[in-house]
Amino acid sequence: MKLTFLGTRGEIEKRTRRHRMHTSLMVSYRGADLMIDCGLDWLGKFERLHPSAIVLTHAHPDHAWGLRRGARCPVYAPEKTWQELQHYPIKDRHVIDERTPTKICGITFEAFPVEHSILSPAIGYRVSAGRCRIFYAPDLILIHDRIAALKKVLAYIGDGATVTTSFIRKRGKALIGYSPVRAQLTWCEKERVPIAIITHCGSEIVTSDEPKIVAKLRAMAEEWGIEVALACDGMQLELHGKRSDPG
Numbered sequence: 001m002k003l004t005f006l007g008t009r010g011e012i013e014k015r016t017r018r019h020r021m022h023t024s025l026m027v028s029y030r031g032a033d034l035m036i037d038c039g040l041d042w043l044g045k046f047e048r049l050h051p052s053a054i055v056l057t058h059a060h061p062d063h064a065w066g067l068r069r070g071a072r073c074p075v076y077a078p079e080k081t082w083q084e085l086q087h088y089p090i091k092d093r094h095v096i097d098e099r100t101p102t103k104i105c106g107i108t109f110e111a112f113p114v115e116h117s118i119l120s121p122a123i124g125y126r127v128s129a130g131r132c133r134i135f136y137a138p139d140l141i142l143i144h145d146r147i148a149a150l151k152k153v154l155a156y157i158g159d160g161a162t163v164t165t166s167f168i169r170k171r172g173k174a175l176i177g178y179s180p181v182r183a184q185l186t187w188c189e190k191e192r193v194p195i196a197i198i199t200h201c202g203s204e205i206v207t208s209d210e211p212k213i214v215a216k217l218r219a220m221a222e223e224w225g226i227e228v229a230l231a232c233d234g235m236q237l238e239l240h241g242k243r244s245d246p247g
């Protein structure tokens, strides 16, 4: 499985050379190129990447608004996301049901609900190809069924909106916002995920001295035996094989 971090910028004003485009990941396997999320920065631009299909996590501007003039390829999204994008001129639309493995061009996607926004409910995807498995959740506070979501996952790709400070607000019974990277690393530790890659970078990362942040993250992750990396636009990663669990 090959991963290409097409974009790594969150919903912030600032953009830099390393984090220029809205967060999007291309997952490639045996000739198929599946693009996860297509935010506004990609409007009029994603076509040149020739994705085999596009899969959406939620309907926020930095994740879906690049599709507002439609797409020539099939687009997959949960029902709740489609409700918000009804008026988009997308012809080839497919619904992804939560917790139902869906095979798209040879790559299996399973949607897990995550807590993030009331108006635009979000999901994270467990993506499997061959023996390799990742979990991708660019925007979240928590994964509702974390144990199942991270089962046998080799790499967790998570939300860099904040590194150490929580941005979580209560709205009635629900929570909205993001969990800091620190909290996400503890999930990896608990579910024995050996690799964590941070994308969807917020201003804490984008406006700071990145090597310093990376050093801080490594120090946190090291004691738990997790390898952590900060993604930047254009970063590529080849993942092989499966996670080897003791016992």
Ligand SMILES: [Zn+2]
Pocket (backbone or CB within 6 Å): 010, 011, 060, 062, 063, 138, 139, 200
């Ligand atoms: Zn976002």
